[in-house]
Structures are given as C-alpha cells and as structure tokens.
Amino acid sequence: MKIICAKDYDDMSRKAANVISAQVILKSDSVLGLATGSSPIGTYKQLIEWYNKGDLDFSGCTTFNLDEYRGLQPDHDQSYHYFMHENFFNHVNIPAERINLPRGAEMDAEKECARYDAAIEAAGGVDLQLLGMGLNGHIGFNEPEDCFPKGTHCVDLTTSTIEANKRFFASADDVPRQAYTMGVQTIMRARRILLVVNGENKADIVREAFFGPITPKVPASILQLHNDVTIVADEAALSKCKDLL
Numbered sequence: 001m002k003i004i005c006a007k008d009y010d011d012m013s014r015k016a017a018n019v020i021s022a023q024v025i026l027k028s029d030s031v032l033g034l035a036t037g038s039s040p041i042g043t044y045k046q047l048i049e050w051y052n053k054g055d056l057d058f059s060g061c062t063t064f065n066l067d068e069y070r071g072l073q074p075d076h077d078q079s080y081h082y083f084m085h086e087n088f089f090n091h092v093n094i095p096a097e098r099i100n101l102p103r104g105a106e107m108d109a110e111k112e113c114a115r116y117d118a119a120i121e122a123a124g125g126v127d128l129q130l131l132g133m134g135l136n137g138h139i140g141f142n143e144p145e146d147c148f149p150k151g152t153h154c155v156d157l158t159t160s161t162i163e164a165n166k167r168f169f170a171s172a173d174d175v176p177r178q179a180y181t182m183g184v185q186t187i188m189r190a191r192r193i194l195l196v197v198n199g200e201n202k203a204d205i206v207r208e209a210f211f212g213p214i215t216p217k218v219p220a221s222i223l224q225l226h227n228d229v230t231i232v233a234d235e236a237a238l239s240k241c242k243d244l245l
C-alpha cells in the first residue's frame with residue numbers, strides 16, 4: 001500500500017489525476033472504475049482541464065461506476081448517472097456506449113447485479129479503480145457488516161445514510177431506500193486501486209482502515225490485502241497517522 005501525502009484537497013486532486021492520466025496514457029484502452037461523492041470531484045476537474053489542453057484522450061477508455069441508487073431514473077438529478085455526466089462524462093470524450101453504471105431504473109435487482117458483473121468481466125476487468133471512503137470506512141455502498149460482500153449486489157441504505165442524503169431530496173421520504181453497488185470482491189479484483197481521502201473528519205477512519213485490523217466492520221481495511229493500492233490523502237486526513245508514516 002502506497003500512501004501519498006498531499007498538502008490539501010487541490011493537491012490531492014492533482015496527484016490522483018496524475019495517476020489516472022498515467023494509466024490512460026500508458027494504456028489507451030483502459031477500463032476505469034469510477035466513484036461519485038465530493039472526494040473525486042477535484043480529480044475529475046483536473047482531468048477535464050488536461051483533456052481540454054489536449055494532454056489526455058479518453059476515446060479508447062471504458063468506465064464502470066461503483067454504484068447507483070435503485071429506483072432512480074438516469075436523468076434524476078440525484079442519480080449517480082446524472083452526477084457523473086455533470087462532473088465528468090459531459091466534458092471528456094469517453095464514448096457513451098462505453099460508459100457503464102448500474103441501471104438504477106431496473107428494479108429486478110438480481111438480474112441487474114448479474115448483468116453488471118458480467119459486463120465488467122466482458123470488458124476484461126477493471127484496470128484502475130478510483131475510490132472514496134465514507135466516515136465509517138465504507139467503499140461503494142459496502143457498509144460495515146459481519147462479512148465482506150462479494151459481487152455487485154443490492155443494499156438497504158442505513159438510516160444514517162438516508163438522513164445524510166435527505167438534504168438533496170424534497171424530503172426524507174424521497175431518498176431511495178436501496179442501491180446497487182459493486183461488492184468488495186468486485187473492487188478487489190481491479191488490477192490497481194486509487195483511493196482519495198481528505199479532511200480532518202476522515203482522520204480517525206484513515207488510521208483505522210489502513211493501519212488497523214482487517215475487518216468487515218471497516219470495509220476499506222480489506223484494501224490492505226490488495227497488491228497495488230495507492231492512497232492519496234491530504235495532511236488533514238493523515239493527521240492521526242503521523243507516528244506511523
């Protein structure tokens with residue numbers, strides 16, 4: 001596990017974008033695993049900037065996002081489909097037919113999860129998976145559990161996630177109750193993993209996840225077992241690991 005210390009959010013975003021750029025330059029037909037949330041937005045912005053300068057070409061790339069709310073149409077402004085198009089896809093040249101997210105509008109969970117895993121497999125697997133991490137150590141929608149979930153599956157959102165997300169919806173009742181997410185096994189199968197994490201509020205979980213015991217109670221801790229993980233964290237997120245670095 002390689003930990004890269006960044007000064008702040010912008011520096012983290014630049015460093016992470018550098019890793020993704022190198023991947024795309026060295027392998028133009030890369031399969032990229034992508035994430036939503038606030039952590040990678042700056043990374044996407046930086047990639048868009050370099051794309052606009054002519055330094056990057058995504059025309060050979062395929063993407064698979066980690067997760068999507070079950071029950072939302074793709075054009076819903078809180079869907080991850082919408083988020084990804086607003087923050088990245090609308091600004092670069094990834095061919096639309098090679099952009100993949102779980103289909104939230106497909107209510108047959110078993111069918112959709114099986115379809116998604118098969119599509120990842122058919123694309124040859126993920127070359128580089130970008131991740132953020134939740135305050136409780138979740139990755140994708142893989143929340144703390146008694147065992148690590150495997151492939152893409154449907155999860156019930158926790159009350160705290162529904163509470164945290166209700167500000168984006170008309171009311172708490174409008175927040176989807178379920179989501180489709182790549183499982184921990186799907187994530188661990190990626191050939192390389194890049195996790196971005198910033199802010200003092202993540203300092204405790206960074207220490208726990210990357211220097212504590214490997215346990216499904218802290219889903220991101222499994223990444224310690226992957227042989228090619230790069231964590232790009234800002235100083236604030238690493239502030240409780242000073243004695244370990």
Ligand code: F6R
Nearest residue numbers: 035036037038039132133134140
């Ligand atoms: C996003 C995702 C989540 C986020 C995590 C951190 O697709 O799957 O696991 O990465 O909740 O979110 P932020 O970056 O908003 O702190």
